[in-house]
Every structure is written in C-alpha cells, then in structure tokens.
Amino acid sequence: MQKYKxxxxxxxxxxxxxxxxxxxxxxxxxDPNQIITDSEMKDYLSMNQSDIQRxxxxxxxxxxxxRIKDYTGIERSASEIIYNAxxxxxxxxxxVLATLQKEQSLITNPSPSQYNLDWAMGYAVCDSCSVDDPKxxxxxxxxxxxxxxxxxxxxxxxxxxKFNFHPGQLYNIDGRxxxxxxxATANLYNYTPHIHGNYNFWKIWQRWFAKIYPxxxxxxxxxxxxxxxxxxxxxxxxxxxxxxxxxxxxSKIIKVSKNDLERYEIGDPIKYPNYSLLSSGDGKIYLTxxxxxxxxxxxxxxxxxxxxxxxxxxxxxxxxxxxGDGRTITKNSIYPIGALxxxxxxxxxxxxxxxxxxxxxxxxxxxxxxxxxxLTQVSSEELNKYVTxxxxxxxxxxxxIKSEVDSKVYIISNNKRRWIANEYSFNQLxxxxxxxxxxxxxxxxxxxxxxxxxxxxxxxxxxxGN
Numbered sequence: 001m002q003k004y005k006x007x008x009x010x011x012x013x014x015x016x017x018x019x020x021x022x023x024x025x026x027x028x029x030x031d032p033n034q035i036i037t038d039s040e041m042k043d044y045l046s047m048n049q050s051d052i053q054r055x056x057x058x059x060x061x062x063x064x065x066x067r068i069k070d071y072t073g074i075e076r077s078a079s080e081i082i083y084n085a086x087x088x089x090x091x092x093x094x095x096v097l098a099t100l101q102k103e104q105s106l107i108t109n110p111s112p113s114q115y116n117l118d119w120a121m122g123y124a125v126c127d128s129c130s131v132d133d134p135k136x137x138x139x140x141x142x143x144x145x146x147x148x149x150x151x152x153x154x155x156x157x158x159x160x161x162k163f164n165f166h167p168g169q170l171y172n173i174d175g176r177x178x179x180x181x182x183x184a185t186a187n188l189y190n191y192t193p194h195i196h197g198n199y200n201f202w203k204i205w206q207r208w209f210a211k212i213y214p215x216x217x218x219x220x221x222x223x224x225x226x227x228x229x230x231x232x233x234x235x236x237x238x239x240x241x242x243x244x245x246x247x248x249x250x251s252k253i254i255k256v257s258k259n260d261l262e263r264y265e266i267g268d269p270i271k272y273p274n275y276s277l278l279s280s281g282d283g284k285i286y287l288t289x290x291x292x293x294x295x296x297x298x299x300x301x302x303x304x305x306x307x308x309x310x311x312x313x314x315x316x317x318x319x320x321x322x323x324g325d326g327r328t329i330t331k332n333s334i335y336p337i338g339a340l341x342x343x344x345x346x347x348x349x350x351x352x353x354x355x356x357x358x359x360x361x362x363x364x365x366x367x368x369x370x371x372x373x374x375l376t377q378v379s380s381e382e383l384n385k386y387v388t389x390x391x392x393x394x395x396x397x398x399x400x401i402k403s404e405v406d407s408k409v410y411i412i413s414n415n416k417r418r419w420i421a422n423e424y425s426f427n428q429l430x431x432x433x434x435x436x437x438x439x440x441x442x443x444x445x446x447x448x449x450x451x452x453x454x455x456x457x458x459x460x461x462x463x464x465g466n
Contacts, residue, residue: 070143121149214413216397234267246273292326416450
C-alpha cells in the first residue's frame with residue numbers, strides 16, 4: 001500500500017427521501033435492540049498491534065506495559081495478546097478493549113488488583129459462580145481470559161442456536177422489552193445478559209470508537225439511500241439528487257454504521273439544487289447558490305437573465321430563511337450566476353461573479369470546484385474591468401491534499417487543512433488513498449492549518465472538562 005505520513009461524499013437518491021426524522025433529534029441514544037452492528041463486531045482488521053499498543057499507551061492504564069504468558073505459555077505484551085486473539089477468531093480488537101474496560105477498567109486503571117487481571121474479561125464468571133470452583137479456575141489469567149472470551153464471540157456466531165438470545169426475537173431483560181436486531185447484539189446479551197452491563201459497554205464503545213467526521217464530509221448509512229452532509233457538527237439530509245450533485249462530487253461517499261451517523265443531531269435539510277429560483281409568494285424571486293439567496297431586483301432583470309416563470313419554486317418563508325442574503329442581482333450585475341474566464345494571453349483563470357474576479361492559481365483547484373463548468377477565453381482588457389478579490393478560490397471541503405515535498409496528508413474542512421495524523425485515523429474514517437491530490441507547497445499553504453485529526457486523541461478532546 002502506498003504510504004503517506006498521515007493524514008467526502010454521496011450516492012444518487014430518489015427524488016425525495018422518505019422516512020427522514022422531522023426537526024432536530026438528540027444525538028445518538030442507547031438502543032438496547034441494536035448495540036453494535038455485525039460489521040463492527042467482525043471488523044478484525046480495524047487495528048493492528050501497533051494501533052492497539054498506542055491506544056493502551058494513550059489511556060495510561062496498566063496494560064500499556066503489561067507482559068504475561070498467554071494461554072500457550074509464551075510471554076507476550078498485552079497488545080500482542082489482544083491482537084493475536086482478534087486475528088485468530090476474526091473478532092474486532094475494539095470489542096476486546098471495550099470489554100476489558102467494562103469488566104475490570106484495565107484500560108485506564110494503572111494499579112488494578114490481581115483479581116482484576118486474573119479475570120480481565122469476566123469470562124466464566126457468572127452471578128452464581130465462584131472463581132474458586134476448579135471448573136471456573138481453568139480460565140484464570142489475563143492471556144486465557146482474552147483468548148477464551150474472544151473465541152466465545154466467534155462460537156456464538158457459529159452456534160447461535162445453542163444460546164438464549166437470537167436475532168428477531170423479543171425478550172424481557174431486566175424488566176425491559178428488547179427486540180434483538182442482529183447477531184452481534186445477541187452475542188453481547190449471551191455474554192452479559194443484563195441491560196446495564198451492555199449499556200456500559202455501549203458507552204465505552206461510543207466514547208472511544210465512534211468516528212467523528214470533519215465538516216464537509218458526506219455520509220451514507222450502510223444499506224440506506226439517504227445521504228447527509230456534516231456541517232457545524234450536525235447532519236443535513238439531501239432531499240433530491242439534484243440538490244446533491246449540484247454541490248458535490250457524487251463519486252466520493254463514505255459508508256458508515258447507524259451508530260456513527262446517528263451520533264449527529266439532524267440539521268436543516270438541503271432541499272434545492274444550486275441556481276434554484278425560489279419565491280415565498282410575495283412576488284420576490286431569489287436565485288440560490290450554496291448557502292446564499294440573491295434577490296432578483298425586478299421582472300425585467302429576471303427576463304434579461306433568461307429565466308422562465310415556470311422555473312420558479314414556491315416555498316415557505318421558513319425555507320427561504322435557511323439561506324443567508326447575498327448580493328442583489330440588478331440589470332448592471334456582471335455574471336450574476338458566475339463564470340469561469342481565462343486570460344487568452346497569460347492563461348490565468350478566474351471565477352467571476354457579480355463583477356468580482358477570484359483567482360484560481362492551480363489546475364487541481366479548478367477541477368475540484370468547477371469540473372463541469374465551461375471555460376471562456378477573454379482578453380486581459382476584459383478581465384481588467386472586474387475587481388480582484390483579496391481571497392483566492394480554495395479546495396472545497398472534503399478534499400484530501402498533500403504537498404509534492406512532504407508526505408503529510410490533509411483533509412479540507414471549513415477552508416482549513418486538517419492533518420490526518422496517522423494511518424489508523426485515515427483508514428477508520430473510510431478515506432481512499434486514490435482520492436489524495438498532490439499539489440505544490442504554495443497551494444497547500446493557501447489553506448490555514450486547522451486542528452489535527454487524530455482518532456486516538458478524539459476521546460480526550462470530546463470529553464475535556466467533563
């Protein structure tokens with residue numbers, strides 16, 4: 001695999017998405033019917049041994065430097081024992097880490113008791129069991145606990161009919177009705193047959209392993225047609241294919257789990273494509289572009305631009321309020337809907353809108369923003385008629401870039417470049433190496449530095465001060 005020093009997204013919808021929640025809802029809440037998905041439980045390649053070791057070190061518990069004999073009698077580090085078990089049984093090492101914390105707090109506790117280490121995963125320890133029972137004592141020891149517990153989850157998958165909990169069936173657990181949605185959730189209840197214990201597991205999982213995507217990311221839940229834009233920490237649904245493709249490159253999509261998507265509150269929907277004509281019934285007509293609406297000054301100007309009354313969409317005042325106010329389009333407006341102009345002598349390219357020209361200094365920026373726009377050749381004298389903007393056109397949010405002279409990879413978010421600090425973060429967020437654009441250092445530096453994107457540190461940032 002090509003290595004960089006480390007460092008969004010969409011599918012075609014039907015014309016109107018159905019089943020979208022109305023208004024804002026609270027961020028993800030515990031759902032006892034589906035605690036994690038099967039794809040999450042089985043993602044045994046989610047972390048390599050180095051990832052696990054760094055994770056243990058970042059939480060400063062005893063396991064960061066713990067060494068002990070595994071179930072075969074060979075002395076190994078805790079990270080190696082965890083990794084080997086996850087690979088042997090093809091179970092996500094994150095499940096092991098979360099269970100170690102749920103059962104004995106070993107990820108964060110620097111001074112656990114010997115009991116905590118001996119019964120690290122709570123395996124074979126039940127409400128009516130004694131750890132002094134010779135049959136139970138067979139499973140004593142950190143290495144044996146990790147190996148046997150991970151094996152057990154695989155065994156649940158392969159022999160589900162032998163156990164109490166099954167997908168698609170309704171159970172009363174601790175006085176609460178639970179309709180088990182999938183085998184992963186059934187496995188968790190078979191391992192810990194209580195609501196509270198699985199709620200604790202879920203809290204740990206969300207705190208440590210939920211993926212936090214930068215603004216500008218486009219997400220789609222696995223198995224669902226809906227596409228969402230992450231903006232200001234919320235998810236905004238697209239209501240039509242046209243609204244999507246008029247703003248973003250539909251080939252860039254990140255598939256995510258239900259849990260990863262639902263941790264975001266729902267924001268205002270993106271209903272209409274760019275360059276829509278909207279009116280709320282008061283005779284005023286607006287042209288929309290991204291988050292702005294431009295008032296068309298008169299019917300004369302409307303006709304001058306070349307629009308037809310049948311193109312106007314009647315909307316509510318509340319829908320219009322989603323858009324900020326842009327410049328009014330008058331009969332004197334020059335390129336009110338924007339145009340790409342190129343100096344036929346120097347080759348310089350500008351995006352011109354409302355008589356202001358914005359320099360585009362790199363071909364890759366041009367392609368990323370205006371791939372399907374026509375480039376018009378004009379004279380230098382023509383371009384000199386327009387005011388030059390102080391700010392240049394930058395890469396759109398969700399673009400990944402790197403310099404020709406540096407291996408660091410950045411994701412653009414809110415016009416800033418966020419360094420993706422390690423391969424773990426890059427892979428966990430579903431990014432593709434082939435999507436990285438290499439440009440010269442000057443182009444990279446056009447984008448101010450933003451916060452580093454590091455999933456190992458995300459938990460500390462999210463919960464700082466709590």
